[in-house]
Amino acid sequence: MLITLEGIDGAGKSTLYAGLKSRLLDLDPLFTREPGSPYLGDAVRRAIAKNDDPLVEAALFVADHAVHLADVVRPALSSGRVVISDRYSDSRFAYQEVSLQNVHPNPRQWLTAVHEGWSVRPDMTILLVVPVSVAMSRLAGRPEQEHFERQEFLEAVQKNYLARAAEDPSRFLLVDAAQSPETILDFVEKSIRAKLKRE
Numbered sequence: 027m028l029i030t031l032e033g034i035d036g037a038g039k040s041t042l043y044a045g046l047k048s049r050l051l052d053l054d055p056l057f058t059r060e061p062g063s064p065y066l067g068d069a070v071r072r073a074i075a076k077n078d079d080p081l082v083e084a085a086l087f088v089a090d091h092a093v094h095l096a097d098v099v100r101p102a103l104s105s106g107r108v109v110i111s112d113r114y115s116d117s118r119f120a121y122q123e124v125s126l127q128n129v130h131p132n133p134r135q136w137l138t139a140v141h142e143g144w145s146v147r148p149d150m151t152i153l154l155v156v157p158v159s160v161a162m163s164r165l166a167g168r169p170e171q172e173h174f175e176r177q178e179f180l181e182a183v184q185k186n187y188l189a190r191a192a193e194d195p196s197r198f199l200l201v202d203a204a205q206s207p208e209t210i211l212d213f214v215e216k217s218i219r220a221k222l223k224r225e
């Protein structure tokens with residue numbers, strides 16, 4: 027079972043991830059994340075920090091995903107473990123569809139083509155949804171782009187996430203991420219346990 031956590035920056039993914047680590051001990055899940063694969067993760071982080079060319083960035087995110095799948099996700103799934111990943115392919119479809127807009131004629135087609143045929147589809151994707159203004163106020167202090175540029179970008183990213191969720195409602199669990207961390211954690215824990223019971 028592959029479970030992924032998605033949402034815009036500041037939605038609360040890292041907070042939920044840490045909470046699930048302490049709540050799901052009995053299931054012994056493998057906790058992992060993207061970007062951050064063995065040996066490539068650092069290159070991706072450097073590219074993000076440097077605000078690299080969007081195509082370079084996108085290609086690195088895909089390469090990071092390939093290493094992550096081969097070295098971390100597939101081995102764990104093969105041995106029967108539950109895998110919980112903080113970000114996964116939906117991050118590409120949400121973020122790169124926006125960042126590639128001015129450098130590629132059809133970002134969605136490119137993204138679909140580079141993932142098709144080899145990637146593993148998540149069984150369950152938890153999408154934390156929060157107004158961009160709330161997410162941005164939570165991020166105050168993190169070094170970021172110009173405020174309005176970032177707000178516009180995150181609005182577009184969230185729109186892409188919601189469109190993907192609408193296309194695949196049986197995979198996505200939408201969570202109102204403006205609630206308290208404890209309420210979110212209770213709800214998500216319950217939903218994961220229910221999903222595991224059903225499968």
Ligand SMILES: Nc1ncnc2c1ncn2[C@@H]1O[C@H](COP(=O)(O)OP(=O)(O)O)[C@@H](O)[C@H]1O
Nearest residue numbers: 034035036037038039040041164203205206207
């Ligand atoms: N449900 C919540 N309500 C209020 N603040 C939150 C909530 N979840 C996270 N935060 C705070 O918002 C900031 C960003 O959260 P984080 O989990 O790092 O988000 P993400 O990993 O999605 O970027 C952190 O300071 C965190 O403590």
Ligand SMILES: Cc1cn([C@H]2C[C@H](O)[C@@H](COP(=O)(O)OP(=O)(O)O)O2)c(=O)[nH]c1=O
Nearest residue numbers: 035036040060061087113114117118121122
């Ligand atoms: C995995 C992934 C992340 N990203 C972006 C989202 C974040 O802005 C940035 C770093 O991700 P991350 O470290 O998860 O940041 P955060 O905890 O703030 O959400 O990389 C993409 O644009 N595409 C991707 O495929």
